[in-house]
Amino acid sequence: MPRYYRYLGELMDEGVERISSNELSVRMKVTASQIRQDLNNFGGFGQQGYGYNVQYLYEEIGSILGLDCQHNVIVVGAGNMGQALANYVKFEKRGFVITGLFDINPALIGTMIRGIKIYSMDQLPEFVRNNRVDIAVLTLPKERAEQAAETLVRLGIHAIWNFAHLDLDLPEDVVVENVHLSDSLMQLSYNIVKNRREQQNK
Amino acid sequence: MPRYYRYLGELMDEGVERISSNELSVRMKVTASQIRQDLNNFGGFGQQGYGYNVQYLYEEIGSILGLDCQHNVIVVGAGNMGQALANYVKFEKRGFVITGLFDINPALIGTMIRGIKIYSMDQLPEFVRNNRVDIAVLTLPKERAEQAAETLVRLGIHAIWNFAHLDLDLPEDVVVENVHLSDSLMQLSYNIVKNRREQQNK
Numbered sequence A, B: 001m002p003r004y005y006r007y008l009g010e011l012m013d014e015g016v017e018r019i020s021s022n023e024l025s026v027r028m029k030v031t032a033s034q035i036r037q038d039l040n041n042f043g044g045f046g047q048q049g050y051g052y053n054v055q056y057l058y059e060e061i062g063s064i065l066g067l068d069c070q071h072n073v074i075v076v077g078a079g080n081m082g083q084a085l086a087n088y089v090k091f092e093k094r095g096f097v098i099t100g101l102f103d104i105n106p107a108l109i110g111t112m113i114r115g116i117k118i119y120s121m122d123q124l125p126e127f128v129r130n131n132r133v134d135i136a137v138l139t140l141p142k143e144r145a146e147q148a149a150e151t152l153v154r155l156g157i158h159a160i161w162n163f164a165h166l167d168l169d170l171p172e173d174v175v176v177e178n179v180h181l182s183d184s185l186m187q188l189s190y191n192i193v194k195n196r197r198e199q200q201n202k
Helices: A002-013 A021-028 A032-041 A054-064 A080-086 A089-093 A121-130 A142-154 A181-200 B002-013 B021-028 B032-041 B054-064 B080-086 B089-093 B121-130 B142-154 B181-201
Strands: A071-076 A096-103 A116-120 A135-138 A159-162 A175-178 B071-076 B096-103 B116-120 B135-138 B159-162 B175-178
Touching: A002 A021, A002 A054, A002 B181, A021 A032, A071 A080, A071 A121, A080 A096, A080 B080, A089 A096, A089 B181, A096 A121, A116 A121, A121 A142, A135 A142, A135 B181, A142 A159, A159 B181, A175 B181, A181 B002, A181 B089, A181 B135, A181 B159, A181 B175, B002 B021, B002 B054, B021 B032, B071 B080, B071 B121, B080 B096, B089 B096, B096 B121, B116 B121, B121 B142, B135 B142, B142 B159
Parallel strands: A071 A096, A071 A135, A096 A116, A135 A159, A159 A175, B071 B096, B071 B135, B096 B116, B135 B159, B159 B175
Antiparallel strands: none
């Protein structure tokens, strides 16, 4: 779904008003029947022979993705990755608003990133009591991530965007989305080795 | 495979020497038969009844992942994300050594990140001619990413770790691994909405 949303956004930027599943299929490099199947699952947006109304589909998928409301986000771990994410303005445009960063490093506490304050980890419970927090981003070393995640869940946060290099073991009703950068880099490396072998065998 | 490598590394840190597919299955939350299937595909490391030798398996998978040799990496786009990645020491420990950053911002060109120089984009062809580059990281706005990727491929770079928010259209022999952070965040948001609905229906 996020990928459909991205492509539909590009189409809107280009001023395209309608698109057939065949045209979308060429762009997205998936089969037209896959597209019809995916989009039918989400309420049957297409009309046979007319193609999809790009803006309508974009808005419907946006709503399915929960992008029609604001998400308050805190970043736990204000190191390189946490700061990079806090500096990323595009997330805010999509409704993901970072309201605070948290760290244990005294040199960082009290400073600001793009106008967002870095608090001490000790201030986390109080912050969560006084401010709605929908999503916590975990950008901590893995040694401290598990405990931080458990604290967040105990404080009532049910959605975690996890950049720490481990799989979190959390209750079923907590939504976790992992970004394992090291795994991704190793996957790239694996594909390089495989690709090299295939080229040699040609 | 990267996930196996990560778990095996953790086992080694804990001093575990052998592990059965059943024990590994509990840890990794995949079925034991899946594990046996995955690992048999990669040369049949296990001996029936004895379990896997953790260190041997770790090293074998490391070699399959291409981690037994150094990869020279350049970062194209020295903004927040590019700088965060350049500051990330752990990649270097795995053999991914960043040798240069590139940007068009005059304020950044000539400065250093963790001892690594930021060059002008104009210097890219010369740099690639004079230095082996195995992987290029693309941390550019999507408007400039496609063209930069084409330049990199033309210069002979065949592996791209793409953080730009688009799917690159490159020749078949170029290996691309995508990190689409916005897609990941939207996936999280989608799961939050879905989860909320499920909890309400309980």
